[in-house]
Amino acid sequence: MAQPIYQPGSKEDFDRLYQSNYQRIYATAVVLLRDPAAAEDCTQEAFLHAFSAWKRWKQDAPAEAWLYRIALNTVTSWRRRERIREAGELVRRLGRPPEHLDQSPVEQMDLVRGLRQLPVKQAAVIVLRHLHGYSNREIAATLGIPEGTVASRLVAGKQRLRSLLDNHRVEAGMNRTVEVCVPSDR
Numbered sequence: 001m002a003q004p005i006y007q008p009g010s011k012e013d014f015d016r017l018y019q020s021n022y023q024r025i026y027a028t029a030v031v032l033l034r035d036p037a038a039a040e041d042c043t044q045e046a047f048l049h050a051f052s053a054w055k056r057w058k059q060d061a062p063a064e065a066w067l068y069r070i071a072l073n074t075v076t077s078w079r080r081r082e083r084i085r086e087a088g089e090l091v092r093r094l095g096r097p098p099e100h101l102d103q104s105p106v107e108q109m110d111l112v113r114g115l116r117q118l119p120v121k122q123a124a125v126i127v128l129r130h131l132h133g134y135s136n137r138e139i140a141a142t143l144g145i146p147e148g149t150v151a152s153r154l155v156a157g158k159q160r161l162r163s164l165l166d167n168h169r170v171e172a173g174m175n176r177t178v179e180v181c182v183p184s185d186r
Contacts, residue, residue, distance in 0.1 A: 006063045009055035017063050018047060024132060025071045031127050032075050034116045042078050046071035065142040068128070072143065076120045114164045122157030125150055 004020070006013040025046060029039035050070050057066055115123045128134045128142065129150075136154075140147040 004063070006057075006059075008057045008059065014051060014054050017050075017067065021064055021067055022047070025067065028068075028124075028127055028132070029071065029075050031112060031115060031131065032120060032123055033078065034112070038078060038082070042074045043071065045078075046074040049074065061141050065138065068142040069144055072120070072124050075124075079120055111161075111165070114161045117164055118157050118160055122153050122160065125153040126157045126161070129154060 004016065006017060022043065026039055026043045029042045029046075030036055033039045033042065046067070050067055053070075057063060115126065118126070124143070125139055128139045129136070134142065136147050136150045139150045143150070
């Protein structure tokens with residue numbers, strides 16, 4: 001299928017880009033942020049950033065890849081800010097925990113919860129690859145990183161995800177290993 005043709009700075013072309021990509025950007029943000037309201041805010045913020053930079057978009061990469069890069073950067077920034085807010089609010093409300101208390105056990109975990117525990121860079125490549133079906137080359141163009149980096153993040157992310165899911169099953173008293181059912185990266 002041929003890539004849509006867009007002209008930088010064209011309001012009509014940006015409207016088409018928005019219409020054809022809004023739901024996919026939003027779905028990616030929901031998976032990475034675990035909060036539909038935050039995902040909506042990040043999606044809107046990403047499109048605002050994209051619209052303000054639309055005249056400067058270079059046609060050397062697909063507009064969709066450029067848009068995903070903006071959206072993923074927006075999600076990464078939001079997660080960073082949210083971690084700081086959550087930690088600060090918890091310490092403010094409860095004070096520092098006593099040194100002798102162990103951390104609470106891992107809550108019930110499913111695939112999405114496991115993805116949320118991964119670093120954003122690993123979760124992003126897994127979502128783009130296995131949820132949206134992008135190739136490693138397309139993901140590399142989207143994120144502005146080498147294909148080898150995409151491959152290594154996929155491997156590391158899936159290993160960590162398997163480990164998180166296996167640990168949850170052991171803590172829950174289930175004996176068998178979890179198989180993360182994702183297609184091959186090749």
